[in-house]
Amino acid sequence: MHSESAMRQALREWVLGKATDLDPAELTGTTALFEERHLRSLHVPELLLLLERLRGEPVDVEDLRAGDFRDIDTLMAKFGPVRTSL
Amino acid sequence: MTVTVPAGLSSIGLRWYESGQSGLDGPLLRLAQECDRAFQALASIWGAQEERHPAALPAERLQRLDYLHSFPSQASFPARLDPAHLTEFLAAEPVTAAGEVALTPLAPVSSVLTPAACYHLYYGHEGQSFTAPLFLTTANTCFRNEERYEPLRRQWSFTMREIVCLGTHAETVNYLEQARAAVDEFLALAELPVTWPAATDPFFQPRTNPRYLMQRLQPSKHEATYGGDLAIASVNLHYDHFGAAFGLRRDGQAVNTACLAFGIERWLYALTDRHGLDPASWPPLVEAAATVARRRAGHVPTPPTPPTPPAVGGPSPAPPTPPAAQEDRR
Numbered sequence: 001m002h003s004e005s006a007m008r009q010a011l012r013e014w015v016l017g018k019a020t021d022l023d024p025a026e027l028t029g030t031t032a033l034f035e036e037r038h039l040r041s042l043h044v045p046e047l048l049l050l051l052e053r054l055r056g057e058p059v060d061v062e063d064l065r066a067g068d069f070r071d072i073d074t075l076m077a078k079f080g081p082v083r084t085s086l
Numbered sequence: 087m088t089v090t091v092p093a094g095l096s097s098i099g100l101r102w103y104e105s106g107q108s109g110l111d112g113p114l115l116r117l118a119q120e121c122d123r124a125f126q127a128l129a130s131i132w133g134a135q136e137e138r139h140p141a142a143l144p145a146e147r148l149q150r151l152d153y154l155h156s157f158p159s160q161a162s163f164p165a166r167l168d169p170a171h172l173t174e175f176l177a178a179e180p181v182t183a184a185g186e187v188a189l190t191p192l193a194p195v196s197s198v199l200t201p202a203a204c205y206h207l208y209y210g211h212e213g214q215s216f217t218a219p220l221f222l223t224t225a226n227t228c229f230r231n232e233e234r235y236e237p238l239r240r241q242w243s244f245t246m247r248e249i250v251c252l253g254t255h256a257e258t259v260n261y262l263e264q265a266r267a268a269v270d271e272f273l274a275l276a277e278l279p280v281t282w283p284a285a286t287d288p289f290f291q292p293r294t295n296p297r298y299l300m301q302r303l304q305p306s307k308h309e310a311t312y313g314g315d316l317a318i319a320s321v322n323l324h325y326d327h328f329g330a331a332f333g334l335r336r337d338g339q340a341v342n343t344a345c346l347a348f349g350i351e352r353w354l355y356a357l358t359d360r361h362g363l364d365p366a367s368w369p370p371l372v373e374a375a376a377t378v379a380r381r382r383a384g385h386v387p388t389p390p391t392p393p394t395p396p397a398v399g400g401p402s403p404a405p406p407t408p409p410a411a412q413e414d415r416r
Contacts, residue, residue: 041296042296044296044299064302065302066304
């Protein structure tokens, strides 16, 4: 499992690799990846596999909800490493 | 598997076939006809133009939508014997004791029996450009292969009426809002309670299908569901999936589409379940739909206009785009 910062960076690099017209400076945690058409439905299965690899466990597609893939912040909140308190 | 037909439904005109098909006569047939007239009255809210289409679609056109990858288990094909082997076919008994046709080689299969009525509308207008929203309606017998069948609720062949909008994204979203409101008004007059949950289509191998995953992440289909589990109508936002596949253009861009669909046999089940088997207790559906149409006549912002013809040289569809690259929904 990747750390939160490493996972966020990996997601960011992956998005920029797909959205070649997107200026890296404009990609923030709240950039709407699909609504703004930076990503298309074609990319969803690959993004799902990437999330599973980064978090180190499978994602149950039946648990996916509207907006879960909206932006990087949402992806991190939904699929990122679980924070444990001391 | 033998399916038991409720005796009450048989008494009012339902014939059930083990192939997963039904026949109608008497009161139930009249109710089916009234349902369709009511849906046509709802279509008049948008001035939708009626079209009639054949029983099958060219497989190549349907596959532009990735249909056979997405729903291979549901597809049914019209098959013909290869003329070169007819003598061989006639040399044996054509139908076995088990009721199966003793097939000899088949002619190439290049069509698919209609799986949804609205596919014909997009294919039928291939290559056209529009300057205003276009509203169309059509009904067809649709075929979907299933693991099990249930009279009126889940059939291999059934009747679907659809009302479709081809326009901009905003126009299609607005249309679906109006359509759902009109159906709700109609259902209230028909005293048929439903809920409208978000739904997904029965994709084969859904986990790897981008269209299924997008349906979960951006719900684009809602079903009017009777009794908790019977979808009798649906509203579907397709984005530019069909527009891109069939070269339908609006202001230089692929047109967006949306549809309102009714499954008529399921309405027969819901109406008789709710109101009983006596036709005297059934709601006046055409009258109810006409009331809704009158009420909503002033709510439709833009009247439909005919499309402009294709550019000189005939239809010029855009090159097929990989369906998964489009925002989608059938």
